Amino acid sequence: MDQSANIVVGSHIWVGDLESVWIDGVVLNITGEDAEIQTSDGRQVVVKLSNLYLRDAEAPATGIDDMTRMSYLNEPGLLHNLATRYGINEIYTYTGNILIAINPFQSIEKLYDACVMEQYKGAPIGELKPHVFAIADVAYRAMINYGKSNSILVSGESGAGKTETTKMLMCYLAFLGGHAASEGRTVEQQVLESNPVLEAFGNAKTVRNNNSSRFGKFVEIQFDKNGRISGAAIRTYLLERSRVCQISDPERNYHCFYLLCAAPPQEREKYKLGNPKSFHYLNQSNCYELTGVNDAHDYLATKRAMDIVGICEQEQDAIFRVVAAILHLGNIDFAKGEESDSSFVKDEESKFHLDMTAELLMCDPQALEDALCKRMMITPEDVIKKSLDPLGATVSRDGLAKTIYSRLFDWLVGKINVSIGQDPGSEYLIGVLDIYGFESFKNNSFEQFCINYTNEKLQQHFNQHVFKMEQEEYVREEIDWSYIEFVDNQDVLDLIEKKPGGIIALLDEACILPKSNHESFAQKLYQIFKNHKRFIKPKLARSEFAIVHYAGDVLYQSEHFLDKNKDYVVPEHQDLLSASKCSFVAGLFPPFPEDMAKSSKFSSIGSRFKLQLQQLMETLNSTEPHYIRCVKPNTVLQPAIFENATVMQQLRSGGVLEAVRIKCAGYPTHRTFSEFLSRFGVLAPEVLEGDYEEKVACGKILEKMGLKGYLIGTSKIFLRGNLMAELDAKRTKRHTTAALAILKHIRTRIDRKKYIAKKRGCVLLQSYWRGIRARELYEIKRREAAAIKIQKTIRGYLARKLHVKTRISTVVLQAGIRAMIARCEYRHRRRQVKAAIVIQSSHMGVGIDALQSIR
Numbered sequence: 054m055d056q057s058a059n060i061v062v063g064s065h066i067w068v069g070d071l072e073s074v075w076i077d078g079v080v081l082n083i084t085g086e087d088a089e090i091q092t093s094d095g096r097q098v099v100v101k102l103s104n105l106y107l108r109d110a111e112a113p114a115t116g117i118d119d120m121t122r123m124s125y126l127n128e129p130g131l132l133h134n135l136a137t138r139y140g141i142n143e144i145y146t147y148t149g150n151i152l153i154a155i156n157p158f159q160s161i162e163k164l165y166d167a168c169v170m171e172q173y174k175g176a177p178i179g180e181l182k183p184h185v186f187a188i189a190d191v192a193y194r195a196m197i198n199y200g201k202s203n204s205i206l207v208s209g210e211s212g213a214g215k216t217e218t219t220k221m222l223m224c225y226l227a228f229l230g231g232h233a234a235s236e237g238r239t240v241e242q243q244v245l246e247s248n249p250v251l252e253a254f255g256n257a258k259t260v261r262n263n264n265s266s267r268f269g270k271f272v273e274i275q276f277d278k279n280g281r282i283s284g285a286a287i288r289t290y291l292l293e294r295s296r297v298c299q300i301s302d303p304e305r306n307y308h309c310f311y312l313l314c315a316a317p318p319q320e321r322e323k324y325k326l327g328n329p330k331s332f333h334y335l336n337q338s339n340c341y342e343l344t345g346v347n348d349a350h351d352y353l354a355t356k357r358a359m360d361i362v363g364i365c366e367q368e369q370d371a372i373f374r375v376v377a378a379i380l381h382l383g384n385i386d387f388a389k390g391e392e393s394d395s396s397f398v399k400d401e402e403s404k405f406h407l408d409m410t411a412e413l414l415m416c417d418p419q420a421l422e423d424a425l426c427k428r429m430m431i432t433p434e435d436v437i438k439k440s441l442d443p444l445g446a447t448v449s450r451d452g453l454a455k456t457i458y459s460r461l462f463d464w465l466v467g468k469i470n471v472s473i474g475q476d477p478g479s480e481y482l483i484g485v486l487d488i489y490g491f492e493s494f495k496n497n498s499f500e501q502f503c504i505n506y507t508n509e510k511l512q513q514h515f516n517q518h519v520f521k522m523e524q525e526e527y528v529r530e531e532i533d534w535s536y537i538e539f540v541d542n543q544d545v546l547d548l549i550e551k552k553p554g555g556i557i558a559l560l561d562e563a564c565i566l567p568k569s570n571h572e573s574f575a576q577k578l579y580q581i582f583k584n585h586k587r588f589i590k591p592k593l594a595r596s597e598f599a600i601v602h603y604a605g606d607v608l609y610q611s612e613h614f615l616d617k618n619k620d621y622v623v624p625e626h627q628d629l630l631s632a633s634k635c636s637f638v639a640g641l642f643p644p645f646p647e648d649m650a651k652s653s654k655f656s657s658i659g660s661r662f663k664l665q666l667q668q669l670m671e672t673l674n675s676t677e678p679h680y681i682r683c684v685k686p687n688t689v690l691q692p693a694i695f696e697n698a699t700v701m702q703q704l705r706s707g708g709v710l711e712a713v714r715i716k717c718a719g720y721p722t723h724r725t726f727s728e729f730l731s732r733f734g735v736l737a738p739e740v741l742e743g744d745y746e747e748k749v750a751c752g753k754i755l756e757k758m759g760l761k762g763y764l765i766g767t768s769k770i771f772l773r774g775n776l777m778a779e780l781d782a783k784r785t786k787r788h789t790t791a792a793l794a795i796l797k798h799i800r801t802r803i804d805r806k807k808y809i810a811k812k813r814g815c816v817l818l819q820s821y822w823r824g825i826r827a828r829e830l831y832e833i834k835r836r837e838a839a840a841i842k843i844q845k846t847i848r849g850y851l852a853r854k855l856h857v858k859t860r861i862s863t864v865v866l867q868a869g870i871r872a873m874i875a876r877c878e879y880r881h882r883r884r885q886v887k888a889a890i891v892i893q894s895s896h897m898g899v900g901i902d903a904l905q906s907i908r
């Protein structure tokens with residue numbers, strides 16, 4: 054979907070990034086076809102507009118529960134949403150009705166507790182957080198309410214968590230439809246316990262998962278009319294046979310081999326087993342133990358689980374005898390015989406293992422050696438016994454090991470089915486499919502071809518379902534659905550399975566024709582499909598071919614296609630083991646029916662698988678499907694690491710993006726009226742102010758915008774292709790204009806505020822300064838006054854002092870002068886007196902003498 058036309062300056066977008074696949078940014082500038090982007094990590098890049106995707110800047114920080122509700126359904130948006138949720142331990146997210154489960158690689162507290170089961174019981178989907186229990190609950194309720202069988206399809210690449218998810222589904226279904234513990238060995242208990250048994254024999258450590266299921270599985274849980282589990286059946290698909298004899302470092306063979314090597318000593322002695330390092334089928338890799346796994350403990354646990362699923366002690370003994378026999382068989386080596394192209398058991402050690410194999414399989418050692426080293430050739434005249442060279446004998450040995458193991462596995466599945474028991478009167482069932490996801494490696498062989506074929510089939514089923522669901526929503530909303538286009542992959546399926554002329558049919562033909570080999574098979578493909586748009590002949594290829602699958606192109610190497618397609622039990626092996634004295638072993642190799650024995654014993658694995666798939670599809674088509682897409686967040690199998698590229702690849706191949714594409718083909722965006730109004734009401738405020746019904750208001754807004762390509766349902770608006778982006782672009786423009794106006798006002802206000810503040814500052818500064826100056830002046834004046842005062846005082850003091858001094862001097866002077874005057878006067882008077890007296894005395898003689906005596 055090209056959204057570039059709606060990208061404007063200021064748009065929030067996703068831009069491709071080498072490191073993190075996508076990075077968010079904002080458009081700074083647009084020049085022609087190029088946009089200048091400011092990325093969230095601080096860079097500025099120039100990118101073609103067509104390489105940008107719009108981002109919803111208003112999406113909640115904790116992500117969106119259901120990704121179909123995202124405003125922009127594009128790859129980066131989905132990826133970011135999942136990463137955000139994974140970061141807060143929300144491992145489940147819906148994409149419509151599909152549940153995406155991201156492997157946490159750690160147990161999340163209280164995620165699967167009984168109380169959580171209780172919460173999800175009967176809760177409508179969407180009411181609680183997305184959960185695997187919600188899907189199981191919906192399936193169960195749909196089954197009870199509509200009386201229709203349901204199925205849950207769990208897919209994903211190896212290590213994505215399919216098996217764990219399937220176990221959770223089973224537990225929840227057992228919780229809903231189970232029986233009381235007092236009812237003894239219940240069906241659900243047996244179904245749940247069948248897991249460890251199947252895992253011991255069908256799981257192995259691979260580089261991608263320490264406990265990888267090497268087979269596909271469809272578990273049918275049957276229910277009675279009361280919704281109680283009444284029976285179950287397990288169907289398995291395509292066990293990886295080659296692993297029995299060939300493993301690469303650091304992988305392991307099937308767990309059961311290591312469990313048996315870790316069994317209690319008396320049992321190991323019984324089967325003459327020891328260190329796994331001594332067995333060729335185990336020592337091709339250096340990995341023997343798994344961290345956190347105790348094989349000795351698991352051996353006992355597997356036996357206990359076998360007890361529960363109804364495998365008796367003798368059968369258990371026979372099973373482990375066969376497992377031990379395979380290990381011994383792998384240690385038989387061959388040397389070149391005397392006759393040309395002949396071989397014999399190489400040495401004493403190989404002889405010991407041959408004898409042990411024969412003993413454990415309860416067959417004749419010589420017959421075993423012959424079966425390994427010789428072949429019957431039927432000519433028109435006679436039956437000739439032909440010797441095999443050492444390489445041929447080794448191939449024969451490995452072929453026998455693979456056949457025995459796959460028969461043993463099939464027996465186990467059959468036995469589990471018989472002992473759990475099917476309910477012929479069952480009303481309906483819930484099927485859980487745990488199947489390998491799309492695979493594309495450096496080398497892709499027949500296994501990948503079958504796996505990808507399965508995924509194409511499931512993808513078609515998925516597309517049809519998603520398409521149907523879309524249709525149903527349109528019908529519910531009472532709108533025309535003829536616009537929805539159906540994305541179909543029938544052409545790839547025709548290429549693979551068409552009869553005659555499809556790749557499988559041509560492969561079968563090549564397997565039957567005597568002189569055919571992988572090169573002639575490939576040449577035939579090149580010739581027949583040279584114009585097929587889903588088939589590619591790589592340049593210079595002699596035996597490789599590529600198929601354009603829905604999830605991408607896969608290049609297949611056809612080298613081992615013919616061998617791997619032949620499900621051919623060598624008659625010598627068949628005769629040897631059907632004659633075993635052990636009824637269990639003989640039972641694994643029932644004699645061929647008479648008519649088949651005469652005809653060709655070739656049976657095509659590809660065709661059988663195709664038939665199995667057809668049956669599976671028939672079953673699935675008769676059920677209401679639910680999808681769970683498991684996603685592996687990183688390739689290092691560690692918690693809390695979300696690798697964008699790894700997840701993106703899985704979203705593509707898991708069909709999640711296809712589902713999104715189907716959605717996009719019609720009217721991908723569905724919004725309830727109120728959601729639409731709250732987001733786009735800003736485009737027509739007058740409509741919001743008017744007293745309209747929500748539906749009418751939505752219509753008015755769309756009318757005002759003059760847009761085409763929308764439908765109005767009963768509760769939702771359906772928007773076609775880019776309409777959401779167009780509306781958002783208009784909204785962004787409106788927001789930008791509004792923002793500019795707001796900005797203008799804010800700037801004016803800020804500037805005014807600044808001016809006033811500055812002015813106030815100046816006045817303050819001035820008054821402060823004036824204050825300082827006035828204070829200084831005042832101080833000067835005060836000092837002046839003080840000085841004057843001091844001067845005055847001093848002067849006064851001095852004047853007073855002078856005055857006092859002068860006065861005192863004056864007084865002293867006066868006093869002196871007065872005293873002097875007085876004395877002068879006195880003296881004058883005395884002289885006067887004396888003169889008088891003299892006069893008197895002279896005049897009054899006696900009187901003066903008398904006066905003088907009185908004094």
Ligand SMILES: Nc1ncnc2c1ncn2[C@@H]1O[C@H](COP(=O)(O)OP(=O)(O)OP(=O)(O)O)[C@@H](O)[C@H]1O
Binds near residue numbers: 217489
């Ligand atoms: N929901 C979960 N919670 C905790 N750990 C999980 C969960 N799902 C998966 N795992 C972890 O991831 C590992 C791989 O999961 P699982 O075996 O289910 O993958 P798978 O998709 O079935 O792989 P394969 O196709 O190889 O069998 C598990 O062993 C477990 O450790």
